[in-house]
Amino acid sequence: MSLRRTLLTFALCLGVGISMAQTPPSFETVRAAHTPSDWLLLDRQGQPLQRLRIDKGVRRLAWQRLGDTSPALQRALVTAEDQRFWQHGGVDWLAFARAALDKAGSALGGDKATRGASTISMQLAALLNEQLRAAPGQRRDIARKWDQAMAARDLESRWSKSQIFEAWLNLVPWRGETVGIAAASEVWFGKQPDGLDYGEAALLAALVRQPQASAARVAERACAIIATLRNEDASLPLPPCDTLKGMAVQQLPRRALAPPLQPAAAPHAARLALSDWTRQHGNTAPPALAAGSEPVLRSTLDGRLQRLANASLHRHLRELRRQNVEDGALIVIDNASGDVLAWVGSSGNLSDAAEVDGVLALRQAGSTLKPFLYALAIEQQRLTAASLIDDSPLALTAENGVFIPRNYDRQFRGWVSARTALASSLNIPAVRTLLLTGIAPFYERLKRLGFTTLTESAEHYGLSLALGGSDVRLLDLANAYRTLANRGMANGVRRSRDEAPGNKRRVFSEDASYIVGDILSDRGARAPGFGLENVLATPFWTAVKTGTSKDMRDNWCAGFSDRYTVAVWVGNASGAPMWDVSGVQGAAPVWREMMMALHADSPSRTPSPPRTLQAVQVRFTDIEESPRREWFIAGTEVREVGRVATDETTPRIRYPANGLIVALDPDIPAGNERLPFDMVPLRNDHHWQLERGGSQPCRIALAANESWAPEPGEWALSLQDSGGKTLEQVRFAVRGSPRHATQCPENRN
Incomplete structure (x- = not known):
């Protein structure tokens, strides 16, 4: 293009460019139309708790007022982009003329680099009007510049x-997906x-002109910007150029893609709140607190408690x-209102599955359902807290074979009260209690409690x-325990301050x-x-229960x-078992x-x-439980509790049952797996005789109270008196691979 043609084009733009100009919207309209890419989850006090990314194509935060930006930033940006911004009327005519001449000189074959002439006002005009912007890869001709100037x-x-400077700060693109100074x-x-210093401000100002430039x-x-500022005012706290180079190398490459921004204390709760809002309102954004600010979702969470819960679980x-x-x-959960005060879905950076929400994940319940079983049995008046339950070996025929419950410590305590059985989480008494209530009634009661995953x-x-x-x-389990706290009345939880509390329903009697x-x-x-001193004990009144699922895959504490x-739930999202983590080691310390x-x-x-309950002093006979005051539903009270008398004087075999099949458990260490034998009444002068036939015959004698490390084979068990007379015999089988050296060579006959 010749010099004459360039100057002619410059002159004709007066008429051509004006026709492209549109009446600009008002400042208030632009600010109101500002759409952040993130939503905010607020806690119950209205404080930001979690930032939630909605628009994946851009990173744009709330509208930033000019008065909330640092003077260092304002000065650096004006120096870099438009030094006479506060003096000109939208166009820096001197810079415009220089740019035109530079362009003409370049057209004539000069090697001088062309300079820009876009003022901040011109840049904002282009940001507000798409027709004034050059398409990606398209050269910015002088006609378009003129349109921007007008x-x-x-x-x-x-x-x-x-207003112009403030709007430009909020709309200007920086690097990658990042838009706006916030x-x-x-x-x-x-x-x-508002906290940016001169070094940080200079780096950001340098990015405006060339967002994708190398560090x-x-x-x-940025060094050139600092040099200009130093020439203007030597008293400014300006960093040396070497510092800027180090900052650029450290910050810019690492931040090429915007990371999750603060605050970030409740990611799982925020995603659930977004899902709830979208389900109810479609893609409509929730209201913002002010024009141009992030839409907000109001939660019931307590920010201080949420952060404390995160820290406790992580630690x-x-x-x-x-x-x-x-x-x-x-x-x-708040018992009265049902408000969720803390919701921690995962261990965050400690986890390989941080996105999985453990509050909603399905995990095996362990012993945490036992309180609801005993509540049903007490309500049905099949048990009282003082009733005795036999904690001795039990084998029951089930659909898939023989069901043999075992206590966590592999021990048997004989007759215990229901109070002791539940508080100490004994498994065999729980199974006997389920036989009293019936499986179907307990199942239906759990469904009424809110266990929808059954x-x-x-x-x-x-x-x-x-x-x-x-x-x-975990959510359903916690709310079920809240039902006990509320004397048997159940309703749903509230996660949003705008959510109405659910209708209450009675699940268990108050008594x-x-x-x-x-x-x-x-x-x-x-x-x-658990012992008298353990982590479950608090210096004030609390009711609590732990639970551990099979193979130590899940550990719970609820109360x-x-x-x-x-x-609280502790485990592995992958389902991998924990190593030697007991009920009071896993979730209980966090609960406390x-x-x-x-x-x-x-x-x-x-x-x-409740006024309807009766308090009675109870004395126990034949078992090791101290006298105590016990609570009874009216009409079920007793003052003395003992084992049921029997006329039998000749001992008989109570366990194992004839025809029992025992499967060796490969998850139990070989030295720990024992099979107990039980006679009633117990006679210490009697003994057991075990015999195995076949190709590997074996005979073993055991004392009355001695358990046996099981070995595969078909076995006959005889109960013999002190003179060696066989009183009763049963046959059972042990299946599985040998776990230890055989006992037979010891010839314990």
Whole structure:
């Protein structure tokens, strides 16, 4: 293009460019139309708790007021982009003429680099009007520049300088997906724009002209900006160029894609809140607190408690890392309102599955369902808290074979009260209790409690339902314990402040709920299983239960005070078993820490019993339980409890049953697997005789109270008196691979 043609084009643009200009929108309209890429989850006090990315194509935060940006940033940007911004009327005519001449000189074959002439006002005009912008890869001709100049002049006649600068700061693209000063400041320096210093401001200013430039090129331009500022005012706190180079190398490549921005305390709760909103309102954004700010979702979460829950779970899981534990989840619910106060779905960076929400994940319940079983039995008046249950070997025919429940410690305690059986989490008494209530009634009661994940029939779960052989969600488990805290009344939880509380329904009687809560708070009744001093004991009233699923894949602790319910799960999202993590080592310490924090200022008070309950002093005979005051549903009270008398004087075999098939468990260490034999009544002067025939005959004699390390084969067990007379004989089989050296060579006959 010749010089003459260039100048002619420049002159003709006066008429051509004006025709493309459009009346600019008002400042208020532009600010109101600003759409952040993120939504905010607010806690119950209205404080930001979690930032949630909605628009994956752009990173744009709330509208930033000019007064909330640092003076260093404002000065650096003006120096870099438009030095006479505060003086000109939208167009810097001197810079415009120089740019035109540079372009003409370049057209004549000169080697001088052309310079830009776009003022901040002209750039904003192009950001507001797509027709004024060059398409990607398209050269910016002088006609388009002229159109921008005319639009800028029109903009300056309608907006103030501060409004133009503020809008430009919020609309200008920086690097990659980042748009606006709020996102740029957060992405590269992790701070608000009002905290940017001169070095940070110079780097951001250098990015405006060449957003995709290398770190070295950005640093070079930032150094030039600092040099200009130093010439203008030597007293400014300006960093040396070497510092800028180091900052550019460290920050820019690492932040090429915007990372998750703060705050980030409740990611799983935020995603669930977004899902709830979308289900109810479609793609309509929730309201914002102010024009141009992020849409907000209001939650019931307590920000302080949420952060404390995160910290507690992380701290404890780090301590369990050597025991192959990496995941956990936690929920806190207000008993009265049902408000969810804390929702921690995972262990975050400790987990290989941080996106999985452990509060909603299906995991095996373990012993955590036992309180509801005993509540049903007490309500049905099939048991009282003082009733005796036999904790001795039990073998029951099931659909898939013989069901043999075992206690966690592989021990048997004989006759125990229901109070001790529940508080100490004994498995065999729980199975016997399920036989009293019936499987179907217990299954239906669990469904009424809100365990919607019980999708199979009652027959499918069978007797294992007493021991938690079903998958449940931590959310449902916590709310079921809240039902006990609320004297048997159940309703849903609230996650949003705008959500109406659900209708209440009675699931258990007030009497049965109180008695079970009283049992779960009894550290004396808990002592046979956990000892008197353990992590479940709190200095104020709480009711709590632990649970561990088969193979130590899940560990639970759920319980309530007079005001709150807390439930914790610890395990591995992958399903891998933990290594030697007991009920009081896994989830319980986190549960206790949360309860202590919740009641730091107001200790939980012991609930008052319902007026319909009867308090009776009970004495036990023939068993090792001390006299105590016990609670009874009216009409079921007793004052003395003992084993049922029997006329039998000749001992008989109670376990194993004739025809029993025992399967060796490969998950139990060989030295720990023992098969107990049981006679009634117990006679220490009697003994057992074991015989195996076939190709590997074997005969073993055992004392009356001695258990046996089982070996594969077909066995005959005889009960013999002191003179060697056989009183009774049963036959049973052991299946599986040998776990230890045979006992037969010892010839224990």
